[in-house]
Amino acid sequence: MNTSEFRRRGKEMVDYVANYMEGIEGRQVYPDVEPGYLRPLIPDSAPQEPDTFEDIINDIEKIIMPGAASPACTELETVMMDWLGKMLELPEAFLTEKAGEGGGVIQGSASEATLVALLAARTKAIHRLQAASPELTQAAIMEKLVAYSSDQAHSSVERAGLIGGVKLKAIPSDGNFAMRASALQEALESDRAAGLIPFFVVATLGTTTCCSFDNLLEVGPICNKEDMWLHVDAAYAGSAFICPEFRHLLNGVEFADSFNFNPHKWLLVNFDCSAMWVKKRSDLTGAFRLDPTYLKHSHQDSGKLKPAFNIFLTDGPFHVLFQHWQIPLGRRFRSLKMWFVFRMYGVKGLQAYIRKHVQLSHEFESLVLQDPRFEICAEVTLGLVCFRLKGSNKVNEALLQRINSAKKIHLVPCHLRDKFVLRFAICSRTVESAHVQRAWEHIKELAADVLRAEKE
Secondary structure, eight states, X not given: OOHHHHHHHHHHHHHHHHHHHHTGGGSXXXXXXXXXXXXXXSOSSOOSSOOOHHHHHHHIIIIIGGGTTTTHHHXXXXXXXXXXXXXXXXXXXXXXXXXXXXXXXXXSOHHHHXXXXXXXXXXXXXHHHHHXXXXXXXXXXXXXXXXXXXXXXXXXXXXXXXXXXXXXXXXXOOTTSXXXXXXXXXXXXXXXXXXXXXXXXXXXXXXXXXXXXXXXXXXXXXXHHTTOEEEEEOTTGGGGGGSGGGGXXXXXXXXXXXXXXXXXXXXXXXXXXXXXXXXXXXXXXXXXXXXXXXXXXXXXXXXXXXXXXXXXXXXXXXXXXXXXXXXXXXXXXXXXXXXHHHHHHHHHHHHHHHHHHHHHHHXXXXXXXXXXTEEEOSOOOSSEEEEEESSOHHHHHHHHXXXXXXXXXXXXXXXXXXXXXXXXXXXXXXXXXXXXXXXXXHHHHHHHHHHHHHHO
């Protein structure tokens, strides 16, 4: 959709909202659709080719409005999470439509998803240990619980440990900045010998620093064997897994208890929209379920759930009360924007978008490699290039300062071991090769200024 069409469609949407407000008294206050009404009305997977905007808008009135805001909100979310799960080729255990124990939910961010997973894992571990040893108090167990992540994991993982009140230990990564089984096993043995209780592991696919990938095929079996919850955080990189050539990076997800990535990072869905799947939804509801009187309703135990105020419910293959899958009770209709994006682009359009960004990142990488003054600091797998001037951290800090002060492009740095590294990320919807070439010429000019100043 170009800007001209966007302007026209935006005006049409304002008219739609205005017409809705003018005719609101003629609409039902309470929907009369049956639970599970929505899934049979739409395809069971995302379209390969784009749908027309007219078809999508027509479906709003035909499919969504009869169940607005609930149960349509939750019913569409379960279907969209299945659409996305199939695009990623997730194991069926994570999909709602298979009527198993798992399912997907939209969280606000990857940080939130990690915290939700940690809290669920903590509750599960406490219940398991107390069942085996009833004399153990929750406090006694809590002070011994320990979680693990790579030393390259996002700071939100450490923050989840702080909020969850448990120890979090960083596992040293290997030469490719990946967590490996040997280092994790060594930490587990040491902590068990010290009387600690390992219960939770976060594996990162596409780290923030350099887009490295923890080895799921090694780490996963250890987590399963040691009865530790494995949460896979692919906040940025997960979008790329819809492309068959990148799907191998997700191999090992079958060992995970939960998996999360952010469509709002690289799949053209606006913030906030963080997709999280679990193998056993009861692990979440067991940690977060509370039923005060003002949230109860007459159908919640009947097997045929209907909407109630401030609760989003449905009965597809199973009952879904998303208030028990997350930290807040209220939630927005976030699956609607997924529905629009998946239909407006089609799977092929989204794949083309990802592939273009990866191609542009390799174009930038090749430009860096042609200049002997620079070096590449980590393998370029997706849309991130880590590079620096050969030399001291000081000279690279000076280069970054000049780049960001010029305000033509913006780079965010990181530290890889003892090196100060610049990060070039392809992330704009409208970026083209000309932008990459222009950015590189700008960086080269500023690098020459920095190196000249260093000699003076």
